[in-house]
Amino acid sequence: QKEVEQDPGPLSVPEGAIVSLNCTYSNSAFQYFMWYRQYSRKGPELLMYTYSSGNKEDGRFTAQVDKSSKYISLFIRDSQPSDSATYLCAMKRSVSAGKSTFGDGTTLTVKP
Amino acid sequence: EAQVTQNPRYLITVTGKKLTVTCSQNMNHEYMSWYRQDPGLGLRQIYYSMNVEVTDKGDVPEGYKVSRKEKRNFPLILESPSPNQTSLYFCASSLDAGGETQYFGPGTRLLVL
Numbered sequence: 240q241k242e243v244e245q246d247p248g249p250l251s252v253p254e255g256a257i258v259s260l261n262c263t264y265s266n267s268a269f270q271y272f273m274w275y276r277q278y279s280r281k282g283p284e285l286l287m288y289t290y291s292s293g294n295k296e297d298g299r300f301t302a303q304v305d306k307s308s309k310y311i312s313l314f315i316r317d318s319q320p321s322d323s324a325t326y327l328c329a330m331k332r333s334v335s336a337g338k339s340t341f342g343d344g345t346t347l348t349v350k351p
Numbered sequence: 352e353a354q355v356t357q358n359p360r361y362l363i364t365v366t367g368k369k370l371t372v373t374c375s376q377n378m379n380h381e382y383m384s385w386y387r388q389d390p391g392l393g394l395r396q397i398y399y400s401m402n403v404e405v406t407d408k409g410d411v412p413e414g415y416k417v418s419r420k421e422k423r424n425f426p427l428i429l430e431s432p433s434p435n436q437t438s439l440y441f442c443a444s445s446l447d448a449g450g451e452t453q454y455f456g457p458g459t460r461l462l463v464l
Contacts, residue, residue, distance in 0.1 A: 245393070247391075275394075282441050282455030282456060282458055283455055285451070285452060285453055288451065327394060335449045337399040337400075337401050337448045338399060338409055338410075339396055339409075340396070340410060341386075342393050343391055343392055343393040344391075
């Protein structure tokens with residue numbers, strides 16, 4: 240069983256929709272959670288990170304962590320065609336840990 | 352310009368022929384890491400380095416070697432490549448392991464025949 244499972248997608252939504260991207264994990268040692276965005280033919284870029292349960296907001300993006308359920312989500316409000324990309328969740332044991340484990344990614348398409 | 356460079360960007364080789372993919376960063380970052388990306392499998396970490404002469408295994412280190420003799424360079428070595436190492440490889444660096452921003456290189460696409 241993989242340590243990190245990500246909703247596989249692909250996901251296609253109309254512009255303006257609210258998008259929910261989700262990951263579950265089995266290793267309770269994971270304490271630091273990240274979301275990356277990867278455009279086609281590009282390297283990933285860190286979108287958000289959090290290390291506590293609850294919500295963290297950054298503009299149209301909200302990262303949510305529920306450690307009791309071992310479940311993390313990324314919400315995108317008012318989605319735009321420019322949000323079309325593959326989203327990867329990642330996690331590690333602490334903020335200073337060198338080793339990260341990634342989900343398989345969810346490809347999102349936002350249609351105008 | 353702050354950047355991570357990888358060379359080569361594309362490589363076709365044959366089974367068993369040793370190869371090295373170079374990675375260099377110009378930001379004086381302590382932390383560097385190698386990942387491979389295969390369709391539908393996200394990113395998988397191969398090796399990482401917390402600083403010069405400090406390296407450790409990621410989730411998929413088998414068949415790979417790394418070295419970190421200088422801060423700026425972190426080459427990935429495939430001593431005897433096999434077809435299952437055909438993949439897209441990314442190098443990344445950040446100020447330290449907890450760095451908020453991890454800079455990724457442009458990727459190296461490797462085909463092993």
